[in-house]
Every structure is written in structure tokens, then in C-alpha cells.
Amino acid sequence: MGYLMLSGAILAEVLATTSMKYSDGLTRLWPSAATVTGYLLAFALLAQTLKTVSVGTAYAIWAGAGTAVIAVIGMTFLGEAATAARVIGILLVIAGVVVLNLGGAH
Structure with a gap:
């Protein structure tokens, strides 16, 4: 249930931004x-x-996913440049969230 709430939080943040x-x-x-x-x-x-979810894990996923999705929306729908640096940056954000989660939540 915690991750369902987190998904809703990410969606709400993306829509707000x-x-x-x-x-x-x-x-x-x-x-x-x-x-x-x-x-x-x-x-x-x-x-x-x-x-139900540790603060480090929840915040990393919330912030990372929100950042990546907003960047993709900007490049896809809002006319922002889709440069190699931006795409690499998005991939690094995603990789950072994955690494934090693989490190184990305590």
C-alpha cells in the first residue's frame, strides 16, 4: 500500500509542476x-x-521519479531541448534511485 501511495504522490507532484x-x-x-x-x-x-516505507527510500523515489518525468515532459511536450546531456542526466537520476534502493532500506 505504501508504494501505491508513493505512486499517487509522484503523479500529483508531476501534475502540479x-x-x-x-x-x-x-x-x-x-x-x-x-x-x-x-x-x-x-x-x-x-x-x-x-x-510504511523508509524516508530515504520514499524520498529518493519521489524526487528522482518526479524529476525524471518532468524532464521528459519538458522535452516531449514543452519544446525543451532533448540534448545528450539532459538524457544522460535523466538516466543518472534513475540510476541513483536504483542504487539507493539496492543498498537496502533500513
């Missing part, structure tokens, strides 16, 4: 409301996750 892009500096009502709501939901779900 994407909404922030369209909020024009939090000056547009609906994208701004989606940003705030998404982050509140993301933190609430992350807090629930921490009841």
Missing part, C-alpha cells in the same frame, strides 16, 4: 489552483507513504 508551467508565475487562477492542490495532495500522500 506541469500546471505551474502554465500558471504564468501563479497569476492565472486555474493552473495556480491545480499547482497548489497538486502539491498539497503530493505531500499528503508522501506523508502517508512514510508510515
Whole structure:
């Protein structure tokens, strides 16, 4: 159940961050409301996750997955450059999360 909550937290964070892009500096009502709501939901779900998943593991997965997904969204849908350095950076983020998880959660 913890990892299901974590998945929801990641999805909420990704939606909130994407909404922030369209909020024009939090000056547009609906994208701004989606940003705030998404982050509140993301933190609430992350807090629930921490009841059953270690904080290091949960945060590494949440931050790493969110970062990688947002970077891919930016390159795929928002016209950001898909340079070799960016792709390598995303792969390194993913590798870092994998290594942290292989190290064992205590």
C-alpha cells in the first residue's frame, strides 16, 4: 500500500509542476489552483507513504521519479531541448534511485 501511495504522490507532484508551467508565475487562477492542490495532495500522500516505507527510500523515489518525468515532459511536450546531456542526466537520476534502493532500506 505504501508504494501505491508513493505512486499517487509522484503523479500529483508531476501534475502540479506541469500546471505551474502554465500558471504564468501563479497569476492565472486555474493552473495556480491545480499547482497548489497538486502539491498539497503530493505531500499528503508522501506523508502517508512514510508510515510504511523508509524516508530515504520514499524520498529518493519521489524526487528522482518526479524529476525524471518532468524532464521528459519538458522535452516531449514543452519544446525543451532533448540534448545528450539532459538524457544522460535523466538516466543518472534513475540510476541513483536504483542504487539507493539496492543498498537496502533500513
